[in-house]
Amino acid sequence: MARRNKGRPIDGILLLNKAQGISSNKALQQAKFLFGAQKAGHTGALDPLATGMLPICFGEATKFTQFLLDTDKTYVVRAKLGERTTTSDSDGEVVETRPVNITRAQLEQEVTSFLGESDQYPSMYSALKYQGQPLYKYAREGIEVPRKCRRITVFSISLDEYDEQAQEIQMTVYVSKGTYIRTIVDDLGEKLGCGAHVIMLHRSEVGHYPSDKMISFEALEALVQSVAQDETARFTLLDPLLLPMDTALADLPMVEINAEQGKAFGHGQVVKLESGEVPEGIVKVMADGRFIGLGERNPHGHLKAKRALSSTQE
Numbered sequence: 617m618a619r620r621n622k623g624r625p626i627d628g629i630l631l632l633n634k635a636q637g638i639s640s641n642k643a644l645q646q647a648k649f650l651f652g653a654q655k656a657g658h659t660g661a662l663d664p665l666a667t668g669m670l671p672i673c674f675g676e677a678t679k680f681t682q683f684l685l686d687t688d689k690t691y692v693v694r695a696k697l698g699e700r701t702t703t704s705d706s707d708g709e710v711v712e713t714r715p716v717n718i719t720r721a722q723l724e725q726e727v728t729s730f731l732g733e734s735d736q737y738p739s740m741y742s743a744l745k746y747q748g749q750p751l752y753k754y755a756r757e758g759i760e761v762p763r764k765c766r767r768i769t770v771f772s773i774s775l776d777e778y779d780e781q782a783q784e785i786q787m788t789v790y791v792s793k794g795t796y797i798r799t800i801v802d803d804l805g806e807k808l809g810c811g812a813h814v815i816m817l818h819r820s821e822v823g824h825y826p827s828d829k830m831i832s833f834e835a836l837e838a839l840v841q842s843v844a845q846d847e848t849a850r851f852t853l854l855d856p857l858l859l860p861m862d863t864a865l866a867d868l869p870m871v872e873i874n875a876e877q878g879k880a881f882g883h884g885q886v887v888k889l890e891s892g893e894v895p896e897g898i899v900k901v902m903a904d905g906r907f908i909g910l911g912e913r914n915p916h917g918h919l920k921a922k923r924a925l926s927s928t929q930e
Contacts, residue, residue, distance in 0.1 A: 623654035627675035628858025633830035634662050634670040643833065647672050650836055651854055659684035660822070665707050668819030669830055676925050677861035684864050687823035688771065690790045693814055695801045697783040700811035704739060704798035708813070716783050716810045726807045727775045727787065730800055735765040739796050768795040784815070824866050831857060862907040868900040871911060871919060878903025881911065887919040894919045
């Protein structure tokens with residue numbers, strides 16, 4: 617007999633403001649428990665040191681996590697100049713201390729030098745895997761493994777503050793997927809000749825999701841405590857905080873079909889539309905104004921399902 621998943625089949629996206637000191641997986645499990653969700657997944661891990669936007673997808677929304685993983689992101693980062701660490705952040709051990717002899721003008725010049733495309737080698741303390749194991753596990757054992765550089769883009773980077781007394785700087789950075797902010801800070805420290813490491817990192821935006829849509833776990837718990845043990849009342853308060861799952865696909869072109877075509881789409885049948893109605897690439901499919909999945913154009917120009925929601929297959 618098949619084992620049934622515990623929890624309720626709820627769909628949607630929560631923009632969790634992850635707290636410092638916990639892993640992204642721990643934050644995911646806390647949110648999953650609080651919402652009583654049957655299925656959940658996050659979209660791009662934040663280090664325990666980091667805070668900020670961690671989109672958590674519940675239920676059917678987990679089918680579209682890749683689109684949030686692949687999107688651009690914005691960070692606010694604070695760095696300490698004059699010290700280089702093993703992990704390029706304050707969780708590591710200081711391995712080198714150097715004097716800081718720079719002007720603000722020099723600092724601004726080096727900061728703006730990161731604008732545009734470049735090749736970046738992932739940190740050994742990243743979650744990328746080598747032979748099935750995350751790089752950070754090798755790093756903790758003092759093992760260096762080969763890493764492929766990746767092409768990244770820094771769309772904007774600004775020096776927001778320079779505290780000369782504390783030798784700390786704060787920057788806002790808008791980057792493409794897969795960019796390691798710790799590596800940018802470490803590279804900046806080397807360009808300046810004094811070394812640097814991250815002491816605070818906050819992800820303020822993921823794709824088009826603004827920071828004011830985030831909610832902390834403490835705020836979620838406060839809502840739950842306000843209704844004590846009443847589970848129905850708890851979900852009545854929590855569920856409206858979830859964003860529709862198709863908000864993860866805001867940049868995709870949309871194709872509208874009717875309810876009958878939507879049913880056929882959900883069963884994997886090709887939907888014949890007029891020539892030119894299905895654009896190239898992946899499209900968001902709506903049936904009578906309701907999101908039903910992702911589709912793409914077949915060689916004949918018709919719509920075929922790429923990823924349909926389970927509700928369309930019933």
